[in-house]
Amino acid sequence: MNPVELAIAAFITAGIGALGGLGGAILLVPVLVLSGVSARDAAPLGLISVAAGSLAAAPHQLRAHVVNHRLGVSTEIISSIAALGGALASGVIGQSVLAVMLGVVALVAAFFGARRKGIRNLPDPSLTTSDVGEHRGSLSGVYQLDEGEFVAYRARRVPSGLLGMASAGLIAGLSGVSGGFIKTPTTSEVMQVPVKVAAATTTFTVGITSAVALLVYEAQGRIVVSDAALVAAAALVGGTLGVRLQAALPPPLVRKSLSAVLLVIGTLLIVKNL
Amino acid sequence: MQRLAGLMQIALVAAFVLALGGAFVPGSAGHASGVACIVILIVTPVVRVGWLTTSWARSGDRRFALLGGGLLLVLAVGAVIAFLK
Numbered sequence: 001m002n003p004v005e006l007a008i009a010a011f012i013t014a015g016i017g018a019l020g021g022l023g024g025a026i027l028l029v030p031v032l033v034l035s036g037v038s039a040r041d042a043a044p045l046g047l048i049s050v051a052a053g054s055l056a057a058a059p060h061q062l063r064a065h066v067v068n069h070r071l072g073v074s075t076e077i078i079s080s081i082a083a084l085g086g087a088l089a090s091g092v093i094g095q096s097v098l099a100v101m102l103g104v105v106a107l108v109a110a111f112f113g114a115r116r117k118g119i120r121n122l123p124d125p126s127l128t129t130s131d132v133g134e135h136r137g138s139l140s141g142v143y144q145l146d147e148g149e150f151v152a153y154r155a156r157r158v159p160s161g162l163l164g165m166a167s168a169g170l171i172a173g174l175s176g177v178s179g180g181f182i183k184t185p186t187t188s189e190v191m192q193v194p195v196k197v198a199a200a201t202t203t204f205t206v207g208i209t210s211a212v213a214l215l216v217y218e219a220q221g222r223i224v225v226s227d228a229a230l231v232a233a234a235a236l237v238g239g240t241l242g243v244r245l246q247a248a249l250p251p252p253l254v255r256k257s258l259s260a261v262l263l264v265i266g267t268l269l270i271v272k273n274l
Numbered sequence: 275m276q277r278l279a280g281l282m283q284i285a286l287v288a289a290f291v292l293a294l295g296g297a298f299v300p301g302s303a304g305h306a307s308g309v310a311c312i313v314i315l316i317v318t319p320v321v322r323v324g325w326l327t328t329s330w331a332r333s334g335d336r337r338f339a340l341l342g343g344g345l346l347l348v349l350a351v352g353a354v355i356a357f358l359k
Contacts, residue, residue, distance in 0.1 A: 003297075051315040052293075055286055058322070062279035069326050070338045073345050080348045084355065133275070136335050207319040212349050214316050216356040229296025229308035232315060236290045 001035045006227065007234040009035075010045075014053040014235035018242030019249075020258040021199025023178035023206040024049035024235060026265055030272075041224065043177075044217040047210040048228045049235040050178045054207025056239030057200070064247065065133040066200040068141050071155055071193065076205045078162050079169035079179065083209060086173020096273040098174055103269030105171070109185035110262035114255075121194050123149040143197050145251070153194050161191035172209065180206045181262060188255070195255045199246060278325055282318065289314040320349065 001009070009031050010024070017024035025046030032042035061067050093101075127142055127150035134141035139155035155161065164186030168179030180202050187198035217223050246254055289311050296308020327342030 048312070048315065051319070052289070055282065055289060055315060055318055058282035058318075059279045059286060062275055062282060065275065070330075070341075073323065073326065073338065073342050077341060077345045077348055080345065080352060084348070084352045087356065136333065137337065204319075204322075208323060208345075208349065211316045211319045212352050212356070214312065215353050218312065218316075219357055223312065225296055225305050225308035225312070229293045229304075229311055232311050233290060233293035233297055236286065236293065240286075 001032065001037060003230055005035070006032075006045075007230055010049050010231040010234035011238035014049050014056070014238035015242035015245070016261055017050065017180070018053045018057045018203060018239040019199075019246045020254070020261055021180060021184040021202040022258070022261065023180035023203070023210070024053050024238075025178045025210075026181050027261070028231075029177060030265075030268060040222065044214065044223045045227060045231050046177065047213050047217065048223075048231045050180070050206050050210040051214060052232045052235035053239035053242070054203050054210070056236045057203045057243040058207075060240075060243050060247065061200045061203065064144070065141075066143055066197055066247075067204050068134045068139065068155075068193070068197055068201050069204065070134055071139045071187070071191075072201045072205045074139065075162060075165040075183070075187075076208055079165040079172075079183070079205065080209065080212075082166040082169030083173035083179070084169075086170040089174065093174060098171070099269050099273040102171060102177070103266040103273070105167075106181055106262045106266030106269065109182065109189070110259040110266060112185065112189045114259035114263075120192060121151045121153050124152050127152060141197070143194060145194075151194060153192075153197065155187075155191045155193055157190055157192070161186055164190050169209075178206045178210060181265060184258065185262070195251050195258070196246065199254065199258070200243075203243070278322065281325075282322070285314055285318045289318075320346070323349075 013024040013027040028049045029042045029046040033039055131142040132144050142150050142152050145151045168182035172179035183202040184198050187193045188195045292307045292311035296311050327339055331339035
């Protein structure tokens with residue numbers, strides 16, 4: 001893959017990753033591998049894309065108060081511990097079996113996201129701009145749905161959600177891909193957090209996970225700096241555009257787009273590894 | 275949160291400029307620029323968690339301050355184990 005193709009791939013995948021709260025690696029790594037880059041070299045570039053997409057999204061999402069940091073930190077502890085366990089146990093499960101498992105999870109998440117219609121959390125007319133943000137001491141908050149429309153939410157079924165996050169972390173540790181494509185549907189569909197808050201919160205947490213993994217890759221000498229810099233530059237631009245597009249789109253459309261991307265990912269993973 | 279957003283904006287612009295340097299400037303200057311970009315990508319999320327943890331601790335939100343501290347501890351342990359492995 002030449003530098004122009006690499007930059008275009010990083011730009012597009014980071015944009016989609018930021019739009020759906022998936023992290024770009026689950027898209028970029030298969031694209032790189034299909035174009036002839038070895039999996040060993042593709043993995044660090046995928047994580048560079050995730051980290052850059054997370055940073056690109058941060059200023060806009062922080063100003064819009066759309067990230068629930070308390071939820072992100074609470075779930076990331078479980079996810080990180082599971083990822084660490086998964087990384088230590090990597091090799092126990094064959095890569096093909098793991099890829100098919102990832103594909104099935106992606107398809108199930110796509111199904112549940114596409115099945116639901118309309119908006120679950122309806123606007124509350126008593127809320128105003130001053131209410132927007134996360135609430136102190138709890139996993140709840142208010143976000144701005146549209147001009148003058150504000151929605152209150154609370155994370156529900158937290159134990160089941162944490163189980164989903166542990167699964168995402170375990171799979172991420174075993175496979176080396178970001179678990180964003182499991183975290184966002186888990187937060188949205190299991191914990192019943194609005195999809196835009198779920199996507200933004202996941203974009204925050206996958207940045208944390210990728211930071212630690214990049215440190216390891218750097219120590220192992222697996223990062224080709226010039227390629228990583230090119231991917232970072234393109235992903236920073238793609239991530240910035242993706243998060244602005246997400247803010248402009250209605251939640252059902254974001255959810256449908258997320259389901260469509262998950263459907264493609266799941267199908268590709270299963271077909272390639274059966 | 276606005277200050278944290280401002281800090282992230284500065285990190286974003288710096289990472290982008292350094293990434294362009296790493297991708298297009300030849301020689302050791304380009305390499306150093308690329309490495310600096312990667313360092314920003316690694317450090318920024320950890321700084322963000324540290325900032326949030328401090329903020330929660332100062333505002334008396336002890337439960338989440340402890341969770342933030344726990345996450346930083348898990349990340350540190352994970353990095354050490356990964357390096358040793």
